Amino acid sequence: DQQVKQNSPSLSVQEGRISILNCDYTNSMFDYFLWYKKYPAEGPTFLISISSIKDKNEDGRFTVFLNKSAKHLSLHIVPSQPGDSAVYFCAASEASWGKLQFGAGTQVVVTP
Amino acid sequence: EAQVTQNPRYLITVTGKKLTVTCSQNMNHEYMSWYRQDPGLGLRQIYYSMNVEVTDKGDVPEGYKVSRKEKRNFPLILESPSPNQTSLYFCASSFDGFNSPLHFGNGTRLTVT
Numbered sequence: 001d002q003q004v005k006q007n008s009p010s011l012s013v014q015e016g017r018i019s020i021l022n023c024d025y026t027n028s029m030f031d032y033f034l035w036y037k038k039y040p041a042e043g044p045t046f047l048i049s050i051s052s053i054k055d056k057n058e059d060g061r062f063t064v065f066l067n068k069s070a071k072h073l074s075l076h077i078v079p080s081q082p083g084d085s086a087v088y089f090c091a092a093s094e095a096s097w098g099k100l101q102f103g104a105g106t107q108v109v110v111t112p
Numbered sequence: 113e114a115q116v117t118q119n120p121r122y123l124i125t126v127t128g129k130k131l132t133v134t135c136s137q138n139m140n141h142e143y144m145s146w147y148r149q150d151p152g153l154g155l156r157q158i159y160y161s162m163n164v165e166v167t168d169k170g171d172v173p174e175g176y177k178v179s180r181k182e183k184r185n186f187p188l189i190l191e192s193p194s195p196n197q198t199s200l201y202f203c204a205s206s207f208d209g210f211n212s213p214l215h216f217g218n219g220t221r222l223t224v225t
Contacts, residue, residue, distance in 0.1 A: 002154070009152075032211050043116070043202050043216030044155070051211070089154060093211075099170070100214065102147075102155040 003027045004092050006103035014111055019077040021106050023090030026071065030092040030101075035064060035075050038087045038105070047088070048075070080110045114139045118203050118217035125193055126225055133188045133220050135203030143209030144186040145170070146178065148199040149219075155202065161186055162209055193224040 005024045013019045021035075031052035036044035050057040050064045050073070057064050063076045077084055090103040116137045125131055137144065145160035147170075157170030161180040175197055177189040186205075190197060200221050204214040 004154075006154075034213060036214075036216075041218065043204070043218050044214075045216070046213035049211075049213065091155075099157065099160065101171075104152055104154040 001026075002101075002104070003030075004090055004101045004103040006088075006090055006106050008106050009104070010107040010109070012109045012111060013080050015082060016079045019075075019080045019084065019108055019110070021075040021077075021088050021090075021108070023073045023075075023103055024071060025073075025092050025101075027092070027094075027101075028071065029094045032093050033064070033066060033073050034091045034093075034100070035062075036089045036091060036102075038089065044089055077108075080108075082110050082112065084108060085110045114215070116203055116205055116215050116217040118201075118220050120220060121218065122221045124223045124225065127194055128192050131190050131193060131222075133190075133201060133203075133222070135186045135188065135217060136184050137186075137203075137205040137215070138184065139205060139207075139215065140183065141205035141207055141215070142183070143207070143212075144180065144203065144205045145209075145214070146176070146186070146188045147202045147204065148172065149202065150199050158188070158201075160209070190222075193222075195224050198222060198224050 034049040035047040038044040087105045091100045146158040147155040159178040161167045203217040206212040
């Protein structure tokens with residue numbers, strides 16, 4: 001049973017607009033969350049993370065929001081660029097354990 | 113250049129023929145792990161290693177073996193591959209396996225006929 005769920009397999013957005021990717025989790029013990037980005041024929045690369053003591057973390061065009069009560073996190077990309085077209089994976093772990101659980105991924109396509 | 117190197121990138125084999133996928137990292141990372149990626153299922157952990165000679169099962173360990181005799185290497189062994197092990201495999205490493213991000217290799221596409 002998947003403990004991390006990305007319910008939107010794909011997302012299409014116009015260049016310059018905001019991309020919002022969503023992720024839900026079921027395990028209340030998760031306290032560290034990450035987003036990875038994956039291009040075709042490459043391995044995933046780390047994008048941004050957030051610990052459960054925060055509700056927002058920002059890094060340039062990327063912002064991750066965490067809502068612990070709803071067991072929900074989201075990744076905002078503003079503004080979206082063509083190079084952002086990739087698969088985005090949400091991942092979560094219990095910090096004391098270190099084992100990451102990944103979601104199924106969301107394919108983002110940024111159109112000109 | 114800091115990297116995780118997997119070989120081979122592509123592999124086609126037949127049921128029951130033992131194979132090994134190699135993984136090496138040059139970042140002196142303590143933690144290494146193997147994942148498989150399947151459509152609709154994301155990345156699922158097969159095995160992981162917190163340090164040399166320390167390995168443990170992930171979520172889908174059946175049919176796989178690993179070893180960690182040296183810090184830099186973490187090979188994945190399929191003693192008797194079956195078609196349901198056809199998948200895209202990724203090796204990853206991180207500083208300590210806790211809140212440090214994973215660095216992934218470029219993947220191995222395995223087909224078992």
